[in-house]
Amino acid sequence: MTHRHAEFIAGLPKAELHVHHVGSASMRIVQELAERHPGTVPTDDEALRAFYEFRDFAHFIEVYLSVVGLIRTPDDVRYLTYEVARELATTQAVRYAELTCTPYTSVLAGIAIEGYTEAIEDARVAAERDFGLVMRWIYDIPGESGIPAADATLTYALEHRTDALVGFGLGGPEIGVPRPQFAPHFDTARAAGLHSVPHAGETTGPETIWDALRLLGAERIGHGTSAAADPALLAHLADRAIPLEVCPSSNIATRAVATLAEHPLRQFVEAGVVVTINSDDPPMFGTTLNREYEIAADLLDLDEHGLAHLARAGVAASFASDEIKARLHDEIADHVG
Numbered sequence: 001m002t003h004r005h006a007e008f009i010a011g012l013p014k015a016e017l018h019v020h021h022v023g024s025a026s027m028r029i030v031q032e033l034a035e036r037h038p039g040t041v042p043t044d045d046e047a048l049r050a051f052y053e054f055r056d057f058a059h060f061i062e063v064y065l066s067v068v069g070l071i072r073t074p075d076d077v078r079y080l081t082y083e084v085a086r087e088l089a090t091t092q093a094v095r096y097a098e099l100t101c102t103p104y105t106s107v108l109a110g111i112a113i114e115g116y117t118e119a120i121e122d123a124r125v126a127a128e129r130d131f132g133l134v135m136r137w138i139y140d141i142p143g144e145s146g147i148p149a150a151d152a153t154l155t156y157a158l159e160h161r162t163d164a165l166v167g168f169g170l171g172g173p174e175i176g177v178p179r180p181q182f183a184p185h186f187d188t189a190r191a192a193g194l195h196s197v198p199h200a201g202e203t204t205g206p207e208t209i210w211d212a213l214r215l216l217g218a219e220r221i222g223h224g225t226s227a228a229a230d231p232a233l234l235a236h237l238a239d240r241a242i243p244l245e246v247c248p249s250s251n252i253a254t255r256a257v258a259t260l261a262e263h264p265l266r267q268f269v270e271a272g273v274v275v276t277i278n279s280d281d282p283p284m285f286g287t288t289l290n291r292e293y294e295i296a297a298d299l300l301d302l303d304e305h306g307l308a309h310l311a312r313a314g315v316a317a318s319f320a321s322d323e324i325k326a327r328l329h330d331e332i333a334d335h336v337g
Contacts, residue, residue, distance in 0.1 A: 003294040008304050010290050013331040015314035016088060016097040016278055018222055018245035019289075020140075020171075021120075023281030024084040024099075025067045027052050032079065033070040041066050054286045057254050063284055068105055074115035077106060078123045085127030085135060092289045095328055096134045096320050100169055102142050103156045104149045117160045124164055134324055138167035138197055141185065143177040150185045158192055166319040169222065170198035170212075179211035186216040195219050195319050197245075202256050206230035213242070220245055220276075220317060225256045227273070228264035238272035243317035248295045249287040250280035265299045276314040308336045 003009070025033070027048055034041040034048075042048050054060060071077055081099075088094035106116050124135045139157045141150045157168055168189035170182055179200065186196050199222035200212035206226050210233065212218040224244040227233045237244065246265055251257040257264070268275050277296045279289045297307055315328045 003297070005297050005302075005304060005307060006290070006294065008335075009293045009297070009307060011093055012293070012307060012311050012335055013093050013095045013328060014289060014293070014311050015276075015318045015320070015328065016092075016094045016289055017220070017276050017314060017318055018247055018278035018280055019088075019097060019099060020281050021081065021084065021099050021101040022067055022071065022105075023064060023284055024087070025080055026083075026087055026283040029080060029083045030067055030070065032083075033067070033076060036076065037070050037072060040069055052283065052286075054253060054284065060253060060281070060284050064281070068109070071106060072109060072111070074111055074119040077111065077116055077119035081120050081123035081135075082127055085123065085131060085133050088289075089127070089131035089133040094133060094289060095331060096136075096315070096318060096324060098136045098138050098167060098318060100138045100140045100171065102140045102153075102171065104142055104145065104152050107152065107156075113156050113160050117156075117162060121162050121164065134320065136164050136166045136319060137162070138169045139165060140169035140171045141182060143170055143172035143174070143182075145172070146177075147181060150182050154185045154188060157189060157194060161192075165194065167195040167197045170216070171222070172199075174200070174202060174204040174208055179208060180215050183215040190217050197222060199223055201226040202251070203254065206233045209233060218242065223247065223251065223256065225251055225264060228267050231271075234268070234271040234273055237274075241274055243274040243276050243313070244268060245278050246275050246296075247278045247280035248292055248299070249285045253285045260295060260299065263299055265296060269300060274313060274317060275310075276317045277310055278314075304336060308332050 034043045088097055103116050107113055127133050139153055141153045196217045197220050198212045198216050198218050201209040202223035206229055209227055220243045222245050248263055277292050279292050282288050311332050315325050
């Protein structure tokens with residue numbers, strides 16, 4: 001069944017603020033990489049389709065790690081980045097994307113940070129030229145790898161910095177990975193002018209979000225789902241206009257939320273919290289940013305003006321320059337007519 005606003009949403013110019021680099025690899029991209037590096041991932045259509053059918057979170061991790069294993073050279077990194085940009089721009093009307101990259105995993109796989117940086121930058125410049133998509137980077141600490149990963153990610157961010165690097169993040173599992181240990185890394189990154197955008201409150205309670213705000217200086221919160229359980233936290237987020245990067249399908253997939261009907265998105269909006277709609281690991285969760293906007297339209301009962309407002313919130317919460325923001329606001333206004 002086609003969503004009542006499907007056509008409007010498909011053409012609505014959007015900003016994507018919470019989307020993972022490797023997690024954006026579609027079946028088409030994985031097939032190409034699997035042909036380059038035979039043996040680990042099926043290359044025939046049917047087997048690959050089955051591999052990509054979302055079963056549960058453990059299966060998602062398996063798929064994600066298999067894709068990580070296919071990215072072995074700077075040329076693979078460049079291919080992935082450019083093709084992800086193509087899909088964002090041409091199928092979802094994304095005009096600006098902050099891609100969360102985890103260079104630590106690539107360096108661990110044997111790609112030198114210099115080669116990695118050159119590859120993503122080369123793809124970024126080409127994507128802007130070819131698709132009109134502006135891409136910026138958030139370098140993300142894989143929390144499960146602890147302090148060594150945080151040290152390394154900070155070094156990559158500071159010593160191999162490009163103008164397109166705007167944020168410093170923290171991903172991976174939250175349970176058993178306390179946030180306070182990363183405070184010095186975030187302090188240093190923020191002192192160097194990077195924005196703080198950790199994941200928090202996806203699979204743990206509101207205390208993780210408070211830690212992200214108080215200890216990591218979070219300017220936006222990735223997910224923040226459990227904020228719904230803490231009225232004081234909702235009031236604080238609303239008061240400080242700290243946006244939540246909400247990824248509805250992802251929250252269902254990871255069981256952060258049991259059903260879409262129980263998703264706290266409406267509660268956030270009613271509490272006055274700034275929300276942005278994002279896709280997280282879209283092909284791996286069987287979704288697209290367009291689909292996430294359709295879900296938001298249903299949860300919030302939005303018409304086209306409400307959807308445009310949501311798109312504008314994404315632009316406003318981004319770390320784009322004023323000039324780029326103004327251009328995107330104009331494009332959204334033109335789309336609404």
